[in-house]
Amino acid sequence: MNAPFDYAHPFLTGDVKKLFIGGEWVDASSGETFDCIDPSRGLAAIKVSRGGPEDIDRAVAAARAAFEGEWSKWTPFDRQALMLKAAEAIDRRFEDLARLETIDMGAPLARTGLFRRWIQQTFRYYASQAMNTRGDIFSNSVPGNFMAYSHKAPVGVVGAIIPWNGPMITQLWSICPTLATGCTLVLKPAEEAPLSTLMMAEILHEAGVPAGVINVVPGPGPTAGAALAGHMDVNKINFTGSTVTGRKIIEASASNMKRVAVELGGKSxxxxxxxxxxxxxxxxxxxxxxxxxxxxxxxxxxxxxxxxxxxxxxxxxxxxxxxxxxxxxxxxxxxxxxxxxxxxxxxxxxxxxxxxxxxxxxxxxxxxxxxxxxxxxxxxxxxxxxxxxxxxxxxxxxxxxxxxxxxxxxxxxxxxxxxxxxxxxxxxxxxxxxxxxxxxxxxxxxxxxxxxxxxxPAVTFIGTRQSGYGVKGGPYAVDEFLAAKTVWMNLA
CATH class of the missing domain: 3.40.309.10 (Aldehyde Dehydrogenase; Chain A, domain 2)
Known part of the structure; x- marks a missing residue:
C-alpha cells in the first residue's frame, strides 16, 4: 500500500514537465516522455519530456546565443549581484525544493532539509569569486622593449551531466561557476531524478538569469548525454557518474578537444x-x-x-x-x-x-x-x-x-x-x-x-586515478571555467 503521506507538490502539476531551453518550457522534439518514479512508493510522480540529440542542439544554440549576446556585457559586479539575488530566491522556496528532491530521488527530509545552508554557501562563495578573477603581468620576465600579460575570459558554453544521487547539490558545481565566470550552461540531469534541476532553472529564471544562460534537458545518457559530450559547439564538459560512462565522455570530448572534468566512481x-x-x-x-x-x-x-x-x-x-x-x-x-x-x-x-x-x-x-x-x-x-x-x-x-x-x-x-x-x-x-x-x-x-x-564549497573537492580529474570547489574550480589568453605589447 502507499505510504500515508501528502505527495502533493506545487511543481507536480500538469500532465508533463517540459524541457527548459532558451528561457522557455518546451516539449521534446520527439514528443516522447518518461515516468519520473517516486522511489519510496515505486509509483510515477509525473511524466517528464524525454530530451534527445535534437533538443541538445537547441539548448546548445540557445546557450551560444546567450553567451555571445547580452550576457557577455554583464560585468563581474552585475553577475555577483544576480547570484546574490538568486540565492535569496532559492532560500524563499527552499522547503519546496527540498521536498521535491525527497519525492524525486528518495533522500529523506532529514537529509534534504540540511542542504539549505550548503546551497547558500555555494551561491555566495561563487558570487565572491565573480569579483576575484585576475590575470598576470610579465613585464619583468620578458626581453627588450616588450611586456606581456594574461587575460582570463569565460571558456564559453558548458555542458554538465549530473547523476541521480543528489541533483539538488551536484547541479550547483556547474551552475554557480557558470554564473560567476560569465559562461552559459546546458545541464542534463539523470532520468531517475530530474525534477529539482528543472525547478532550479525555474527559480533562477524568475530571479533574473537571462534566457539561454541556464538550460535543462533531461534525457537518456546514451542519446542526450552522448550528444552533449560530443557536441562541436560545447567548450567544456562537467560529468559526475560512473567510471565506465566517464571513459565514454572523455572519448566523445575529443570531437572538438573540449575541456573535461570528471568525478567518477569510488571504493574509498x-x-x-x-x-x-x-x-x-x-x-x-x-x-x-x-x-x-x-x-x-x-x-x-x-x-x-x-x-x-x-x-x-x-x-x-x-x-x-x-x-x-x-x-x-x-x-x-x-x-x-x-x-x-x-x-x-x-x-x-x-x-x-x-x-x-x-x-x-x-x-x-x-x-x-x-x-x-x-x-x-x-x-x-x-x-x-x-x-x-x-x-x-x-x-x-x-x-x-x-x-x-x-x-x-x-x-x-x-x-x-x-x-x-x-x-x-x-x-x-x-x-x-x-x-x-x-x-x-x-x-x-x-x-x-x-x-x-x-x-x-570553498574547499577543493577532487579525485585521482580512476575516480577522475578536474576540480570542484574552491578557487581552482573557477579557473576551470576560464580560458587564459596572453597579450604581448611592443613598448618601443
Whole structure:
C-alpha cells in the first residue's frame, strides 16, 4: 500500500514537465516522455519530456546565443549581484525544493532539509569569486622593449551531466561557476531524478538569469548525454557518474578537444586504528557508508580495522546501522530513505548473493525491505572480507560495508591503496603523527581524519586515478571555467 503521506507538490502539476531551453518550457522534439518514479512508493510522480540529440542542439544554440549576446556585457559586479539575488530566491522556496528532491530521488527530509545552508554557501562563495578573477603581468620576465600579460575570459558554453544521487547539490558545481565566470550552461540531469534541476532553472529564471544562460534537458545518457559530450559547439564538459560512462565522455570530448572534468566512481578506504576514539569512530564509519543509503561517490565502503579490535568494532558499526530508521522519504522519522530506482535496488541486492558466494560473513542487513512498494534495503555489514572479494573491489552504490582486518600500519596502507579508485578516504587515530603519515600515504584526492565526508564549497573537492580529474570547489574550480589568453605589447 502507499505510504500515508501528502505527495502533493506545487511543481507536480500538469500532465508533463517540459524541457527548459532558451528561457522557455518546451516539449521534446520527439514528443516522447518518461515516468519520473517516486522511489519510496515505486509509483510515477509525473511524466517528464524525454530530451534527445535534437533538443541538445537547441539548448546548445540557445546557450551560444546567450553567451555571445547580452550576457557577455554583464560585468563581474552585475553577475555577483544576480547570484546574490538568486540565492535569496532559492532560500524563499527552499522547503519546496527540498521536498521535491525527497519525492524525486528518495533522500529523506532529514537529509534534504540540511542542504539549505550548503546551497547558500555555494551561491555566495561563487558570487565572491565573480569579483576575484585576475590575470598576470610579465613585464619583468620578458626581453627588450616588450611586456606581456594574461587575460582570463569565460571558456564559453558548458555542458554538465549530473547523476541521480543528489541533483539538488551536484547541479550547483556547474551552475554557480557558470554564473560567476560569465559562461552559459546546458545541464542534463539523470532520468531517475530530474525534477529539482528543472525547478532550479525555474527559480533562477524568475530571479533574473537571462534566457539561454541556464538550460535543462533531461534525457537518456546514451542519446542526450552522448550528444552533449560530443557536441562541436560545447567548450567544456562537467560529468559526475560512473567510471565506465566517464571513459565514454572523455572519448566523445575529443570531437572538438573540449575541456573535461570528471568525478567518477569510488571504493574509498576508512581506516580505524585501535587507539582511536572507538565510539566516535563507530558512528563515523557507519555513516561514512550508510549516509544517503550509500549512494555517495566518496562513501567509505571499505572499512579497515586493526585486528585487535576487529570483532568488537565491526559489531559496534553494525549496531549503529541497526538503529537507523529506514522508511518513506517524506516521513520525518526516517533517517535513511529508499534507493533511487528499481535498477539500483536490483544492483545492490545482487551483491548480497555475491557476498555469500565469496564467503563473506553477514553481520546485519543483507535482505531487501518490504516498505510500501518502494526500493528499500537496510544498512548491511559484512565481516570476514578480504580485499580481493567483489564487494571490496566494485562500487556497489548502496549501504553495503565490507569490513577487512589488518595488523600493521603498512598493511593497512597497502590494502587501502590496492584499488583502481582514488576519491575519498578516512583515518581514525589519536596518534597525530600516524594520522599525518597515513593521510599523506593514501592515494586519494581527499582524506578525512577523525571525521568523514565533511565538504564546503570553498574547499577543493577532487579525485585521482580512476575516480577522475578536474576540480570542484574552491578557487581552482573557477579557473576551470576560464580560458587564459596572453597579450604581448611592443613598448618601443
Amino acid at each position: 578506504p576508512d581506516i580505524v586504528f585501535a587507539d582511536a576514539d572507538l565510539d566516535a569512530a563507530a558512528t563515523g564509519a557507519a555513516m561514512a557508508c550508510f549516509t544517503n543509503t550509500g549512494q555517495v561517490c566518496f562513501a567509505g565502503t571499505r572499512l579497515f580495522v586493526e585486528r585487535s579490535i576487529y570483532d568488537d568494532f565491526v559489531e559496534r558499526v553494525a549496531e549503529v546501522g541497526r538503529k537507523l530508521k529506514v522508511g518513506p522519504a517524506l516521513s520525518e522519522e526516517s533517517q535513511l530513505g529508499p534507493l533511487a530506482s528499481q535498477a539500483q535496488l536490483d544492483r545492490v541486492t545482487s551483491y548480497f548473493q555475491v557476498a555469500r558466494e565469496d564467503g563473506a560473513r553477514l553481520v546485519t542487513g543483507g535482505e531487501p525491505l518490504d516498505i510500501g512498494g518502494g526500493f528499500f534495503v537496510p544498512p548491511t555489514v559484512y565481516a570476514g572480507v578480504t580485499n580481493d572479494m567483489r564487494i571490496a573491489r566494485e562500487e556497489i552504490f548502496g549501504p553495503v560495508l565490507a569490513a577487512i582486518p589488518f595488523d600493521t600500519e603498512e598493511e593497512a596502507l597497502a590494502l587501502a591503496n590496492d584499488t583502481i579508485y582514488g576519491l575519498g578516504g578516512g583515518v581514525w587515530s589519536r596518534d597525530v603523527g600516524r594520522v599525518h603519515r597515513v593521510a599523506h600515504a593514501i592515494r586519494t584526492g581527499m582524506v578525512w581524519t577523525n571525521c568523514y565526508g565533511v565538504t564546503d
